[in-house]
Amino acid sequence: MxxxxxxxxxxxxxxxxxxxxxxxxxxxxxxxxxxxxxxxxxxxxxxxxxxxxxxxxxxxxxxxxxxxxxxxxxxxxxxxxxxxxxxxxxxxxxxxxADLVIAVPDFWVDVDGLDDLDAVAAAFRREHGFRLRIATKYHRLVREFLREAGVADYQLVDSQGATEGTVKNLTAEAIADITSTGETLRANHLRILSDGLVHQSQxxxxxxxxxxxxxxxxxxxxxxxxxxxxxx
Ligand SMILES: Nc1ncnc2c1ncn2[C@@H]1O[C@H](COP(=O)(O)OP(=O)(O)OP(=O)(O)O)[C@@H](O)[C@H]1O
Ligand SMILES: O=P(O)(O)OC[C@H]1O[C@H](OP(=O)(O)OP(=O)(O)O)[C@H](O)[C@@H]1O
Structure with a gap:
């Protein structure tokens, strides 16, 4: 061979x-x-x-x-x-x-980092009776990252493309996806958490x-x- x-x-x-x-x-x-x-x-x-x-x-x-x-x-x-x-x-x-990042809607003004996301996720579950949804195709990397960060009250929903659109389409509250120029995130009114860098890829x-x-x-x-x- x-x-x-x-x-x-x-x-x-x-x-x-x-x-x-x-x-x-x-x-x-x-x-x-x-x-x-x-x-x-x-x-x-x-x-x-x-x-x-x-x-x-x-x-x-x-x-x-x-x-x-x-x-x-x-x-x-x-x-x-x-x-x-x-x-x-x-x-x-x-x-x-490309950077794999966690991003939330721009209008979540009180959510700066992962601790805030954790608090929002717990409140979201109490209020809605289901866990806050994070759309991604990077299930393994995101789960490991959030486990280490102590964020627990969330669920991953699978998104194999156009992930930034899931928040507008009401199928997720937050996303984890790769970004390079940041244009797709900006165009979809999403903001990277201050400590939301999961992995830097090349x-x-x-x-x-x-x-x-x-x-x-x-x-x-x-x-x-x-x-x-x-x-x-
Ligand atoms: N906007 C981007 N800028 C730079 N690199 C990117 C960008 N988006 C994805 N990548 C990188 O490119 C790689 C994946 O490439 P691509 O999406 O073309 O492959 P794929 O999903 O296997 O595609 P396909 O299955 O359609 O061939 C990943 O390692 C990813 O980090
Ligand atoms: O930061 P930017 O320069 O805007 O690039 C980021 C975008 O590029 C990739 O999408 P891709 O073009 O692979 O399409 P996809 O939605 O099918 O994954 C990635 O999923 C983002 O959506």
Missing amino acids: SLKLGVPSKGRLMDKTFAWFADRGVALRRTGSDREYAGAVDGVDGVDLVLLSAGEIPRELAAGRIHMGVTGTDMVRERIADWQDHVRELAPMGFGH ATLFRGRRDNWSDEMRSSYTALMAALGQDG
């Missing part, structure tokens, strides 16, 4: 990933048509390119179906329980920066920890890392 390198197949991370490798003398290229998810790595023998959704790369790495991969640190922490047992960070790549090169590598794969890995100017 050859060493499989998984990279985002589209979206905001794809072009910058190709550029990051090219800057280091390793050409990744798509083969076939624009719509065909096939690719090749030039310059290093024995490495196959696998084009995948950024969100699926953590699972494929943990399962050992790809051996190296590029995705956001938020994706790895969210999608793999005890991620450090399954994958290792090789190199932060300096793009794809695109990162990872390797899986599974020990299913042949000698050929190990030597391709060493050659690729040397070409990239990274220590294995």
